[in-house]
Amino acid sequence: MNYKKLDKLTVLEYILDVNSVMSYFGEDELQADEIGDGNLNFVYKISSLKDTQKALILKQAVPYLRCVGEEFALSRERMNYEIRALQKFYSIFPSFIPKVYHSSESMSLVVMEYLDSHVIMRKGLLDKVEYKKFSEQISTFMAATLFYTSSLHLSSSEKRALIDRFNSNVELCKLSEDLVFSFAFMEHETNINMEDDENAKRLFLDMELKERILELKYKFMTQNDALLHGDLHTGSIMINEKEACVIDPEFAFVGPFGFDLGVLLANFVSSYVYHSVVSRDDEYREWILLSIKEFLAKFQAKFLDFWSESKNSALLVDGYMDKAALEAYKKKFIRDVFRDSVGFAGCEAARRVYGVAGVEEIRGISDKLLRAEAEALVLKIAREFLMNYKTIQNCDEILEILRDAR
Ligand code: ADP
Ligand code: SR1
Numbered sequence: 245m246n247y248k249k250l251d252k253l254t255v256l257e258y259i260l261d262v263n264s265v266m267s268y269f270g271e272d273e274l275q276a277d278e279i280g281d282g283n284l285n286f287v288y289k290i291s292s293l294k295d296t297q298k299a300l301i302l303k304q305a306v307p308y309l310r311c312v313g314e315e316f317a318l319s320r321e322r323m324n325y326e327i328r329a330l331q332k333f334y335s336i337f338p339s340f341i342p343k344v345y346h347s348s349e350s351m352s353l354v355v356m357e358y359l360d361s362h363v364i365m366r367k368g369l370l371d372k373v374e375y376k377k378f379s380e381q382i383s384t385f386m387a388a389t390l391f392y393t394s395s396l397h398l399s400s401s402e403k404r405a406l407i408d409r410f411n412s413n414v415e416l417c418k419l420s421e422d423l424v425f426s427f428a429f430m431e432h433e434t435n436i437n438m439e440d441d442e443n444a445k446r447l448f449l450d451m452e453l454k455e456r457i458l459e460l461k462y463k464f465m466t467q468n469d470a471l472l473h474g475d476l477h478t479g480s481i482m483i484n485e486k487e488a489c490v491i492d493p494e495f496a497f498v499g500p501f502g503f504d505l506g507v508l509l510a511n512f513v514s515s516y517v518y519h520s521v522v523s524r525d526d527e528y529r530e531w532i533l534l535s536i537k538e539f540l541a542k543f544q545a546k547f548l549d550f551w552s553e554s555k556n557s558a559l560l561v562d563g564y565m566d567k568a569a570l571e572a573y574k575k576k577f578i579r580d581v582f583r584d585s586v587g588f589a590g591c592e593a594a595r596r597v598y599g600v601a602g603v604e605e606i607r608g609i610s611d612k613l614l615r616a617e618a619e620a621l622v623l624k625i626a627r628e629f630l631m632n633y634k635t636i637q638n639c640d641e642i643l644e645i646l647r648d649a650r
């Protein structure tokens with residue numbers, strides 16, 4: 245089928261020919277609404293008029309960036325990687341991924357389960373919801389998907405095949421290279437709110453900091469550790485008190501272990517800052533700190549558990565090392581992943597301040613003075629992360645940085 249951008253009427257015509265979708269809805273009369281709120285794509289909710297419980301999501305990529313418009317061309321190939329990543333992650337941990345009913349690379353679209361009882365986590369965090377199971381859930385998902393797509397588990401040829409399947413996602417990798425590591429740290433036309441801003445001037449002249457960011461950008465560009473989601477901020481998690489689901493993996497590629505962990509940590513930092521400056525809710529801030537500590541600590545423990553259980557390793561050939569040396573190696577390995585994640589968190593948190601893609605809990609603060617206070621706090625924390633990431637020892641040091649920053 246030739247590509248055509250759908251709208252809320254043609255979406256319904258399209259699905260008439262898709263058996264898996266039609267057998268889900270039966271004979272019901274259907275309605276489609278565009279509900280997308282992301283930066284890149286169009287998302288339709290297709291629902292039954294007869295049974296309001298019955299609904300599916302159709303997400304379609306367009307050959308441009310939705311939030312800017314047709315003048316910012318971006319190939320719709322990104323949907324191929326989203327489909328592949330949904331399938332791969334589903335094969336490792338189905339309960340964290342919406343079920344896919346249909347996908348079409350030629351139409352750049354996917355039809356998936358509608359998560360009706362979940363909310364976007366960023367919004368839940370703004371509303372001060374305590375997701376008590378989250379650290380357990382996300383640490384399991386991340387430890388499993390990162391471990392089982394790495395060379396600690398895959399054979400050499402399987403790993404290279406995985407890289408071939410994902411690392412041609414060049415446009416979205418380049419977008420992150422530009423937006424996460426470069427433009428937000430210099431004078432650039434895409435930046436926002438930086439005119440006459442003393443913090444922006446200081447940031448753009450901070451060569452010591454920029455050297456650290458460059459080190460991390462280099463890792464992002466060259467280190468093929470495991471299959472990443474690639475954009476795992478709190479807007480890519482849909483959640484309720486019982487379940488967490490990961491959506492929107494169009495930035496997926498085989499990259500450094502610490503990147504997704506860092507992105508998630510940074511977005512928790514933005515929520516922490518919001519509740520420090522705007523809601524000033526100490527109890528909720530403490531819950532955020534506890535969640536950060538738990539998800540990072542549990543991730544490390546679970547990743548090491550998967551490693552101990554795993555029989556095969558392309559990296560470690562049987563009989564190569566004695567037990568004590570192997571344990572020491574693993575300990576250092578996971579500590580280095582943790583350190584990189586703190587570095588990546590510094591980049592991700594800081595880029596949301598002046599970069600084009602802001603986050604609601606900071607850029608959405610309507611009071612200008614409060615917003616400036618929140619931005620300064622994010623930058624201070626990000627700088628501490630970046631200047632200390634190579635020597636940081638444990639999660640408590642992250643909490644100390646956050647507590648001391650106020
Ligand atoms: P983009 O790539 O444009 O960021 P997303 O995949 O993040 O698109 O989807 C945009 C929005 O659509 C999400 O923030 C969420 O509100 C909604 N959405 C996406 N997938 C689902 C789903 N499976 N169930 C319910 N809502 C969804
Ligand atoms: C210009 S928008 C690009 C950003 O949105 C995505 O969700 C990624 O975070 C990306 O950096």
Ligand code: MG
Pocket residue numbers: 282283479480492
């Ligand atoms: Mg999104």
Ligand code: MG
Pocket residue numbers: 339341
């Ligand atoms: Mg489910």
Ligand code: MG
Pocket residue numbers: 282283284285475492494
């Ligand atoms: Mg997206």
